[in-house]
Amino acid sequence: MARVCIDPGHGGYDPGAVGPTGLKEKDVVLDIALQTGKLLASAGLEVSFTRTSDRVLWSADERMDLVxxxxxxxxxxxxxxxxxxxxxxxxPDAHGTETYYCSRSDRGAIVARLIQEELVKTLGLRDRQTKEGNYYVLRETVMPAVLTEIAFINNQQEEQLLARPDFRVKVAQAISGVLVKYFGAGSRGGEPEHSEPQLVINGRVVTNVPSCLIDGKTYVELRSLVSNLGGEVRWDEMTKTIIVEL
Ligand SMILES: [Zn+2]
Incomplete structure (x- = not known):
């Protein structure tokens, strides 16, 4: 059974960002995290949390917090x-949703994109895309990891949304929906927890290219795939273009 660890940011001594009317990030994300966990557990996944209340298990020290x-x-x-x-x-006008992943994790990047797409589709906020993020929690966790920034709490309109229970339910449904699809519902049993197709290139079984099957579509990590084909992938930041040379 797949295990997901949910990390509601901040908490306890650390309120996180605070909105114009005083809404605290730590309270919003705890509510969303607990709801996400409940949905994941009811779909048969194993869930753990870094905190389940406003109490954090560590002292008021930002570094120890992340550690x-x-x-x-x-x-x-x-x-x-x-x-x-x-x-x-x-x-104060910054707005929208963005999701971060760690550069060394292809699987993290794939799931980050799926979560980002689902959040944008469900919430209808500006798509600020997925980004590589050099965050401690992404770097120092050994499993694929994502960090999602739901909306801007310092933006007046988005703070109002973040305060709404129905908005938080939608966020939890979007995040948990992707993870359940990706890891497969544990309650269904079945051995592979997420469907990972075998990749064969020119008759050779390739095991170092992350791939997965979601809703009948196959996702293959492009850079690993192309390098197995002897080619090269470049990224042009200016024009947001993926350049493949084979
Ligand atoms: Zn935060």
Whole structure:
């Protein structure tokens, strides 16, 4: 049975970002995280949390805070780590949803994209895309990990949304929906917890290219695939273009 560790950002001594009316990030993300966990558990996945209340299990120290979150994820043997946050910027007009992954994890990148797509589809906020993020919790967790920034709590309109129970339900449904699809419902039994097709290139079984099957579509990590074919993938940041040379 797949295990997911959910990390509601901040908590206890650390309120996270605070909205114009005083809504605290730590309270919003805890509610969303608990609902996400409930949905995952009811679909048969095993769920652990870095915190389940406003109490954190560590002292008021930002570094120990992050170290402990990763320790919990790593010790529970989670297959996937999802950290839930609200965004904040100096610009009060900044808005939208974005999701981060760690560069070394192809699987993290795939799931980050699926979560981002689902959140954008469900919430209808601006698509700020998935991004590589050098966050401690993404770097120091040993399993694929994503960090999602649901919306900007410092933006007046988005703070209002984040305060709404129905909005939070939608977020939890979007995140849990993707993870259940990806890891497969544990209650269904079945050996492979998520469907991982075998890849054969020119008659050779290739095991170092992450791939998965979701809703009948096959996702294969492009860079590994192309390098197995002897080619090269480049990314042009300016034009957001993937350039494949074979
Ligand atoms: Zn945060």
């Amino acid at each position: 402990n979150r990763c320790r919990i994820a790593n010790q529970t043997g989670a297959d996937f780590f999802v950290s839930i946050h609200c965004n904040s910027a100096n610009n």
